[in-house]
Amino acid sequence: MNTFLSLAHKAAQDEYLKFVADNLAAMAQDLDQGRTSCKDALALLARAGYLGINVPTSYGGRGGTLLDLTLFAEIISGYAAGLGLALASHYTVVELLLQSGTEQQKSRYLPLLAKGELLGAQAFSEVNAGSDYKAITTEVKVSGSNASINGAKAWVVNGEIAQLLAVLAKDGTNLSLWLVDIEPGAAPAGIKVGPARSKLGMRASVVNDLTFVDHAVALDNRVGGADVKADQVEKALLNALDVSKTVMAGAALGLADRALELSAERARTHEQFGQSISKFQGIQWKLADLSMDRHAAQMLTYRAAWSQADEPEKFHQYAAMAKMFAAKVARVHSSEAVQVFGVMGASLEEDVERLYRDAKLTELFEGTSEYQKVIIKEELGV
Numbered sequence: 001m002n003t004f005l006s007l008a009h010k011a012a013q014d015e016y017l018k019f020v021a022d023n024l025a026a027m028a029q030d031l032d033q034g035r036t037s038c039k040d041a042l043a044l045l046a047r048a049g050y051l052g053i054n055v056p057t058s059y060g061g062r063g064g065t066l067l068d069l070t071l072f073a074e075i076i077s078g079y080a081a082g083l084g085l086a087l088a089s090h091y092t093v094v095e096l097l098l099q100s101g102t103e104q105q106k107s108r109y110l111p112l113l114a115k116g117e118l119l120g121a122q123a124f125s126e127v128n129a130g131s132d133y134k135a136i137t138t139e140v141k142v143s144g145s146n147a148s149i150n151g152a153k154a155w156v157v158n159g160e161i162a163q164l165l166a167v168l169a170k171d172g173t174n175l176s177l178w179l180v181d182i183e184p185g186a187a188p189a190g191i192k193v194g195p196a197r198s199k200l201g202m203r204a205s206v207v208n209d210l211t212f213v214d215h216a217v218a219l220d221n222r223v224g225g226a227d228v229k230a231d232q233v234e235k236a237l238l239n240a241l242d243v244s245k246t247v248m249a250g251a252a253l254g255l256a257d258r259a260l261e262l263s264a265e266r267a268r269t270h271e272q273f274g275q276s277i278s279k280f281q282g283i284q285w286k287l288a289d290l291s292m293d294r295h296a297a298q299m300l301t302y303r304a305a306w307s308q309a310d311e312p313e314k315f316h317q318y319a320a321m322a323k324m325f326a327a328k329v330a331r332v333h334s335s336e337a338v339q340v341f342g343v344m345g346a347s348l349e350e351d352v353e354r355l356y357r358d359a360k361l362t363e364l365f366e367g368t369s370e371y372q373k374v375i376i377k378e379e380l381g382v
């Protein structure tokens with residue numbers, strides 16, 4: 001009996017597993033090495049309805065929960081963690097609209113986001129405002145019925161392929177969030193898209209810096225509407241980041257799952273000293289530690305996903321714990337998986353090499369692991 005997931009979630013999990021096995025598993029290395037583009041892979045996911053997992057059915061989506069997003073990210077990320085990252089960015093924009101958008105913003109954008117006709121991206125961080133997001137210098141100037149954005153955003157996942165950006169900007173001293181839509185295929189007026197960043201891992205994703213120069217944005221596109229209060233903006237931002245963190249905890253879990261699967265298989269089939277290396281206790285203990293830690297990470301991650309609806313006052317803490325713990329499990333055990341493979345673990349021919357590179361990045365985005373501890377300790381009043 002599975003007491004962990006409902007029958008509906010178990011059925012969704014089976015569907016996701018089949019989709020990934022049939023469609024993505026074979027292209028994992030091509031995505032990592034740039035032979036298949038993120039855009040093409042996302043188009044495949046869009047056709048299958050997976051860009052609308054968390055969009056309510058009334059707006060044309062699948063009406064799923066954060067647990068559905070997390071399960072999907074978990075399953076996809078053992079093969080293409082970069083796609084998990086691209087999806088997390090898209091789902092974050094959906095979440096911002098769901099929690100804080102006006103009815104006009106929801107009905108205009110959610111059906112298009114659900115179909116993948118619009119791809120979302122979050123443009124929050126800046127070179128000197130990563131952990132300290134309140135230090136952003138991008139500003140929006142509102143004058144009469146016009147608004148324009150100036151500033152430079154760093155490390156925007158989906159930057160060059162997104163058509164709907166959620167941009168964090170200062171309106172005077174207050175934070176504000178803006179929906180910037182870009183005509184598909186058109187060079188965006190007032191937005192300079194930097195070259196795709198070369199990066200250690202998650203290479204299936206595309207990441208760019210974006211510079212806004214007097215970019216005109218409609219007043220209707222202020223998230224939450226013209227009268228939104230500064231504390232509502234901050235709440236919307238933190239909730240969206242908590243969703244994204246939980247989805248990426250799922251991605252880290254998927255990396256650990258795949259590391260376990262591959263290293264157990266390698267241990268069973270590779271021989272030294274006339275026997276399978278799985279007979280060595282040193283190898284058995286690595287696998288046992290990985291198995292235990294990934295189960296612990298899974299419990300924390302699903303707990304965070306459930307808490308958004310069931311224990312909302314704890315969601316911020318659980319999302320931080322889940323992301324930090326699952327990222328550490330992924331980083332430590334993908335390294336141990338490389339060790340089990342011996343020298344072949346360093347070869348581009350083996351998937352564990354990719355898992356190892358992808359896993360490190362999970363400790364950096366959506367708040368570094370150190371910053372998650374800053375959030376976790378808040379609950380303790382210190």
Ligand SMILES: Cc1cc2nc3c(=O)[nH]c(=O)nc-3n(C[C@H](O)[C@H](O)[C@H](O)COP(=O)(O)OP(=O)(O)OC[C@H]3O[C@@H](n4cnc5c(N)ncnc54)[C@H](O)[C@@H]3O)c2cc1C
Nearest residue numbers: 122123124125130131155156157364365366367368370371
């Ligand atoms: C692959 C990837 C994708 C990303 N995608 C996006 C995206 O789509 N949109 C977006 O807006 N941003 C994105 N980012 C940026 C990401 O959110 C930031 O990298 C992250 O918030 C950390 O900021 P930073 O890199 O500037 O590090 P910094 O904040 O400069 O931190 C540097 C070091 O100081 C430590 N540190 C900072 N503050 C504290 C503290 N209070 N206590 C203890 N230690 C501290 C950090 O842990 C880190 O070790 C992405 C980053 C990566 C790597």
